Amino acid sequence: MAEPRRPAWTKDVNALQLPGVDRIEDLTPEWAWESADGSGVRVAIIDSGIDADHPDLGISVDRDAAVAFHVGADGKVVETAGPHQDSFGHGTACAGIIHSLAPGARLTSVKVLGEGLQGKAAAFLAGLKWAIDNGFPIINLSLGTRRRDWALPFHEACDRAYFGGSFVVTAANNVQRRSYPSLYASVTSVACTTDSDPFRFQWNPNPPTEFLGHGIDVEVPWLDGQRIRTTGNSYAAPHISGIAALVLSKHPDLRPYQLKTVLWATAANVREAGDIEAAGKLTRRMQGVTRQGHTGR
Amino acid sequence: MTLPHSRVLDEIVDAAVEVTAASAGWVLMIQGNELVVVAAAGGKSPGSRVGQRIPVSGTAGLVAMSGHPAAIESPPSDTSNVGAGGLDGNPAGVLAAPCGDEDVLGVLEVARPEGSAPFTFDDIEEVTLLARIAGAALDELDDSGAAVPSAPHLSAELTELAERNPARYAAIARMIDAVLGQG
Numbered sequence A: 001m002a003e004p005r006r007p008a009w010t011k012d013v014n015a016l017q018l019p020g021v022d023r024i025e026d027l028t029p030e031w032a033w034e035s036a037d038g039s040g041v042r043v044a045i046i047d048s049g050i051d052a053d054h055p056d057l058g059i060s061v062d063r064d065a066a067v068a069f070h071v072g073a074d075g076k077v078v079e080t081a082g083p084h085q086d087s088f089g090h091g092t093a094c095a096g097i098i099h100s101l102a103p104g105a106r107l108t109s110v111k112v113l114g115e116g117l118q119g120k121a122a123a124f125l126a127g128l129k130w131a132i133d134n135g136f137p138i139i140n141l142s143l144g145t146r147r148r149d150w151a152l153p154f155h156e157a158c159d160r161a162y163f164g165g166s167f168v169v170t171a172a173n174n175v176q177r178r179s180y181p182s183l184y185a186s187v188t189s190v191a192c193t194t195d196s197d198p199f200r201f202q203w204n205p206n207p208p209t210e211f212l213g214h215g216i217d218v219e220v221p222w223l224d225g226q227r228i229r230t231t232g233n234s235y236a237a238p239h240i241s242g243i244a245a246l247v248l249s250k251h252p253d254l255r256p257y258q259l260k261t262v263l264w265a266t267a268a269n270v271r272e273a274g275d276i277e278a279a280g281k282l283t284r285r286m287q288g289v290t291r292q293g294h295t296g297r
Numbered sequence B: 001m002t003l004p005h006s007r008v009l010d011e012i013v014d015a016a017v018e019v020t021a022a023s024a025g026w027v028l029m030i031q032g033n034e035l036v037v038v039a040a041a042g043g044k045s046p047g048s049r050v051g052q053r054i055p056v057s058g059t060a061g062l063v064a065m066s067g068h069p070a071a072i073e074s075p076p077s078d079t080s081n082v083g084a085g086g087l088d089g090n091p092a093g094v095l096a097a098p099c100g101d102e103d104v105l106g107v108l109e110v111a112r113p114e115g116s117a118p119f120t121f122d123d124i125e126e127v128t129l130l131a132r133i134a135g136a137a138l139d140e141l142d143d144s145g146a147a148v149p150s151a152p153h154l155s156a157e158l159t160e161l162a163e164r165n166p167a168r169y170a171a172i173a174r175m176i177d178a179v180l181g182q183g
Helices: A029-033 A090-101 A120-133 A148-164 A233-250 A256-266 A277-291 B007-020 B058-066 B121-139 B151-164 B166-182
Strands: A042-047 A067-071 A077-081 A106-111 A138-141 A167-171 A188-193 A209-214 A218-221 A227-231 B024-031 B034-042 B053-055 B070-073 B093-099 B106-112
Touching: A029 A233, A029 A256, A042 A090, A042 A120, A042 A233, A067 A120, A077 A120, A090 A106, A090 A218, A090 A233, A106 A120, A120 A138, A120 A148, A138 A233, A148 A167, A148 A256, A167 A233, A167 A256, A188 A233, A188 A256, A209 A233, A209 A256, A233 A256, B007 B024, B007 B034, B007 B106, B007 B121, B024 B058, B024 B121, B034 B058, B034 B106, B058 B070, B058 B093, B058 B106, B093 B121, B106 B121, B121 B151, B151 B166
Parallel strands: A042 A106, A042 A138, A067 A106, A138 A167, A167 A188, A188 A209
Antiparallel strands: A067 A077, A218 A227, A227 B070, B024 B034, B024 B106, B034 B053, B070 B093, B093 B106
């Protein structure tokens, strides 16, 4: 008997449901990351390098997996595998934030800053592609480029990450200026909240920035084994990466859009419904839908 | 290569120092793989700091590389900003923002001494917006090295500043727009 014809791109799939989640309200912080420590999750930190010996990082850094990219004199991107130093402290700071939230996560340094001022976007893109090709489930980008001629290559790379299962977390520009790839729907763009609790983040109803994390007056590890205090969206993004690592540690099969939904549901202003008018409206609407039993749509 | 010069850059540094209550500030221009001080205010003999060449390191280097502004409050043992902007010694805190739109052409940086209040997120936003005007100036160097933003470019940047602080910038933006409209 002939198989029934199906529309293009379709195939039969089994109904899937997240375990323990019957209603949207069941997506709580307890469900999402309680008792998780990030174990089993690899995080790529595309930045200025990581000081793997910094005491704040413990043994979280997979130093042998480190890789660096820079643009050579001939204009071509050069890849160098193996351990390296942090040129500015910025990558170590991001690693320290993620480690403080998800101490079991394995961190890999993808160094794209620090080897000359020319060709930064090309090295940056090469580092992002490397992380995607190597299947990192979480990729932290606390940097960006404003050059329009790089917009399409970054868009293509981030779409590939999204479909391939890599959750890309980017820092938004500190003022409302374009910065690629933080403008894309396939990434999760983060800015600062005034809250100082590292686990307390907010959903932003006005994209492209979708979440607000702790990024003001943050104590972070820095060069030469030291700590400094610093401020900026650069430090808000790794807070979301760290929490995402916890969630994936407990629920490793989540796709990027599901992970983003879990973050939305567990954001402080959505849970508390009312801090931001739009969040409250959406939460109430979702509650109405779930009460009618339409959880599958 | 002739260093750029302009009262616009001087005024931008003065404004950045004033708005953040910093003790000193400077504009660094990227030349090859170095940063060069092209305008300075505050500190000891700011005029003598102009022309100093600084390696791409510290907070200014990070901002030149990353294109993202940064505010660093460091303990005395952190030496990453020693000599920033040609200053003697080690500032207690620095705030730097990139100059330029498509490409980072330079960095606007301010420093605060020990005992003063740390930089705030509002300070970052203010300096970032001022750095945009510095970028407009650096983007339009003429043959003599004068760094003067074009009127449309300046108007666009001031309009954005006015959205954040109307009392300070809105009237200036409107005046420039009026001048452009008459042209």
